[in-house]
Amino acid sequence: MKKDALYRLQHTFGYDRFRGEQAEIIEHMAGGGDALVIMPTGGGKSLCYQIPALLRQGVAIVVSPLIALMQDQVSALQQLGIQAAFLNSTLALDDARQVENQMLANQLDLVYVAPERLNTARMLELLRRAEISLFAIDEAHCVSQWGHDFRTDYLKLSLLHEQFPQIPRIALTATADERTRNDVIQRLGLGNAKQFISGFDRPNIRYLIAPKQNPKQQLLSFLKNKHQGDAGIVYCLSRKKVEDVAEWLSQQDIETLPYHAGLSADIRQRNQHRFLREEGVVIAATIAFGMGIDKPNVRFVAHLDLPKSIESYYQETGRAGRDGQPANAWMVFGLQDVITLRQFIESSEADDFHKRIERSRLDAVLGLCEITTCRRQVLLAYFGDTLTEPCGNCDTCLYPAETWDATEVAQKALSCVYRTDQRFGVNYLIDVLRGSENERIQRFGHSQISTYGIGRELQTTQWRSVFRQLISRGFLNVDLEGHGGLRLTELCRPLLKGKQKIQLRKDIKPEKKIRSETRKSASFATSDEELLWKTLRAERTRLAKEQSLPPYVIFHDATLMEMVAHRPASLDEFSRLSGVGESKLEKYGESFLTVLSRYRDGADTQSDTVNETLQLFRQQLDVEEISIRRELKSDTIYRHLAQGLEQGSMKLDEVVTLSHQEVAQIEDVILALPPDQHCSLKSVYESFNEEYSYGVLSCVRAAWRYKTHQLRQENSSK
Ligand code: ADP
Ligand code: ZN
Numbered sequence: 201m202k203k204d205a206l207y208r209l210q211h212t213f214g215y216d217r218f219r220g221e222q223a224e225i226i227e228h229m230a231g232g233g234d235a236l237v238i239m240p241t242g243g244g245k246s247l248c249y250q251i252p253a254l255l256r257q258g259v260a261i262v263v264s265p266l267i268a269l270m271q272d273q274v275s276a277l278q279q280l281g282i283q284a285a286f287l288n289s290t291l292a293l294d295d296a297r298q299v300e301n302q303m304l305a306n307q308l309d310l311v312y313v314a315p316e317r318l319n320t321a322r323m324l325e326l327l328r329r330a331e332i333s334l335f336a337i338d339e340a341h342c343v344s345q346w347g348h349d350f351r352t353d354y355l356k357l358s359l360l361h362e363q364f365p366q367i368p369r370i371a372l373t374a375t376a377d378e379r380t381r382n383d384v385i386q387r388l389g390l391g392n393a394k395q396f397i398s399g400f401d402r403p404n405i406r407y408l409i410a411p412k413q414n415p416k417q418q419l420l421s422f423l424k425n426k427h428q429g430d431a432g433i434v435y436c437l438s439r440k441k442v443e444d445v446a447e448w449l450s451q452q453d454i455e456t457l458p459y460h461a462g463l464s465a466d467i468r469q470r471n472q473h474r475f476l477r478e479e480g481v482v483i484a485a486t487i488a489f490g491m492g493i494d495k496p497n498v499r500f501v502a503h504l505d506l507p508k509s510i511e512s513y514y515q516e517t518g519r520a521g522r523d524g525q526p527a528n529a530w531m532v533f534g535l536q537d538v539i540t541l542r543q544f545i546e547s548s549e550a551d552d553f554h555k556r557i558e559r560s561r562l563d564a565v566l567g568l569c570e571i572t573t574c575r576r577q578v579l580l581a582y583f584g585d586t587l588t589e590p591c592g593n594c595d596t597c598l599y600p601a602e603t604w605d606a607t608e609v610a611q612k613a614l615s616c617v618y619r620t621d622q623r624f625g626v627n628y629l630i631d632v633l634r635g636s637e638n639e640r641i642q643r644f645g646h647s648q649i650s651t652y653g654i655g656r657e658l659q660t661t662q663w664r665s666v667f668r669q670l671i672s673r674g675f676l677n678v679d680l681e682g683h684g685g686l687r688l689t690e691l692c693r694p695l696l697k698g699k700q701k702i703q704l705r706k707d708i709k710p711e712k713k714i715r716s717e718t719r720k721s722a723s724f725a726t727s728d729e730e731l732l733w734k735t736l737r738a739e740r741t742r743l744a745k746e747q748s749l750p751p752y753v754i755f756h757d758a759t760l761m762e763m764v765a766h767r768p769a770s771l772d773e774f775s776r777l778s779g780v781g782e783s784k785l786e787k788y789g790e791s792f793l794t795v796l797s798r799y800r801d802g803a804d805t806q807s808d809t810v811n812e813t814l815q816l817f818r819q820q821l822d823v824e825e826i827s828i829r830r831e832l833k834s835d836t837i838y839r840h841l842a843q844g845l846e847q848g849s850m851k852l853d854e855v856v857t858l859s860h861q862e863v864a865q866i867e868d869v870i871l872a873l874p875p876d877q878h879c880s881l882k883s884v885y886e887s888f889n890e891e892y893s894y895g896v897l898s899c900v901r902a903a904w905r906y907k908t909h910q911l912r913q914e915n916s917s918k
Contacts, residue, residue: 220239263313271286303330400580401580457481567673619649762779
């Protein structure tokens with residue numbers, strides 16, 4: 201009898217429990233049913249066919265459109281001790297024959313196959329002779345012409361149903377608008393399949409959208425403040441800008457590689473390869489980059505230009521945080537973007553019908569940018585999903601935007617457009633409103649009109665914000681000729697007649713926001729933790745290089761974070777980390793334990809500054825006295841003492857003046873955190889409304905760690 205699903209999850213994959221609907225889907229597949237699975241990126245779709253593949257007799261055939269990824273997908277499975285292989289055009293003939301023979305000999309659990317190959321006589325013959333456990337059709341939306349990833353070869357996949365009706369099939373995708381979903385069902389003959397549809401939300405992605413001031417500087421401070429050493433993607437509209445941004449960031453010590461269709465295939469491949477194989481590489485790219493980028497630890501996606509639709513925005517930002525760890529989707533937009541995009545549509549060759557579609561797509565993007573309520577609610581609503589409460593993890597939730605009654609100002613702006621005959625651009629209109637005395641205004645005689653100089657109360661930047669919002673919200677349109685001249689639309693009437701009021705968003709200076717929150721996505725409370733994290737990451741890279749694998753195939757970030765939090769000291773403790781199954785324990789347990797123990801010893805001898813604090817403490821000085829004597833902040837002293845506490849060389853009540861009850865409460869909050877966040881004190885700090893300093897909290901946590909470590913040792917020696 202084969203082992204059951206939960207056993208496989210825990211022993212092969214090293215995870216504690218199923219996520220979302222995984223358990224139901226796996227049970228359904230293992231029992232031989234057909235399924236359609238719609239789950240957001242990072243939701244854990246792969247396990248839905250990988251575990252049934254292990255539970256059922258025979259080999260599972262996984263159809264995937266991304267040949268470039270197959271090698272990595274197969275390597276990741278092999279790391280888990282699973283028998284996997286792939287068949288695609290990159291394989292030498294002999295190697296392909298070998299895979300075929302292994303299939304016939306029932307020596308494989310999973311085989312990844314490119315869709316074009318599936319339709320060949322040879323392959324069909326092979327499928328008839330081998331024992332097949334199931335068919336999994338990954339990226340199933342490729343069968344639909346509505347999506348952007350349509351693949352003709354996917355249409356032929358209906359033959360699976362026709363020729364192998366008794367073999368269970370599972371189709372999976374993250375794209376779930378209704379049209380696409382219906383296409384998938386119809387074209388793949390999944391009418392009787394059970395549907396498992398989860399929402400669209402990507403709760404670990406934080407959406408941050410700000411008005412452009414100085415975009416490059418804004419990007420730089422975002423990266424320096426929040427993403428030192430992280431991998432991420434910066435999207436730009438043009439090739440030139442991609443090159444420019446890549447070069448500029450690299451000069452600022454952020455290693456950035458360019459990627460766009462104008463580069464030779466060689467360079468593109470090399471840059472993509474480095475992005476996947478090395479830690480902390482940033483890619484500056486046009487939208488040519490990203491399809492099939494399966495790197496789980498992309499920590500941010502930044503947009504320096506507006507995407508052309510919400511669908512593109514969601515797909516591009518969706519490449520961040522596939523591993524479920526916190527990630528940022530950052531974007532800046534400005535008046536010029538709004539004008540350029542509007543102009544682009546108006547002056548295109550498309551017919552009216554298509555222009556109307558393009559306009560409404562753009563309106564949705566601009567609406568998302570200008571909104572003053574929760575961004576995630578708007579995004580999800582666009583896809584027909586409802587989020588009842590504001591998310592608390594987007595910029596408008598975190599730093600609520602202020603609005604102001606701009607009715608009168610808007611009337612002034614619109615009248616000025618009208619009085620100057622609807623042919624001038626924003627800069628000129630602002631000059632007229634502010635009563636500038638320039639030569640053009642004289643020449644056109646606009647110093648004589650009623651709107652000349654009626655807008656001196658606002659600065660030029662404020663006027664630009666007003667115009668941007670009026671254009672975004674459709675009160676003004678851009679001329680067809682492409683000079684940037686503005687025209688009134690029908691929407692203006694009630695506003696101009698005073699029958700409608702308008703609230704506009706106050707643009708906040710972005711620097712202010714960023715400084716108030718300088719957290720990194722992988723947030724560590726102490727530099728000690730950060731150092732250990734880097735050391736572990738280096739070990740991961742070393743092991744990956746040895747085998748020419750991408751580092752995340754060794755362990756995901758979440759598993760390394762758990763090592764930082766729990767500091768396992770034995771194979772048994774190591775095996776309890778999430779993401780450590782039997783195969784990886786055997787392969788890598790010792791290596792990482794050695795690094796951890798070396799680090800522990802190093803920490804003992806290295807940190808003279810910690811020892812100095814500990815010595816003073818043993819001489820009965822309290823935290824305040826030590827802090828004065830050493831000219832260090834008391835928080836720093838607490839953190840030094842935390843190290844003593846973690847080694848058990850002192851007691852918590854000697855260090856902090858907290859009641860037992862308070863300590864218990866803090867411990868409860870730490871315990872309630874998901875294990876991979878045990879090293880982040882930020883949420884603990886926030887749950888107590890900042891009542892306890894980080895220093896005090898790190899002492900409580902250190903004492904708790906010592907206590908649990910002792911308990912574990914007692915248990916294992918019994
Ligand atoms: P998708 O294909 O839906 O984008 P993946 O299958 O790549 O998602 O899974 C995303 C991440 O979540 C991977 O790192 C995977 O190992 C992890 N994961 C999946 N299921 C679980 C689970 N039950 N517990 C913990 N981690 C999981
Ligand atoms: Zn929100």
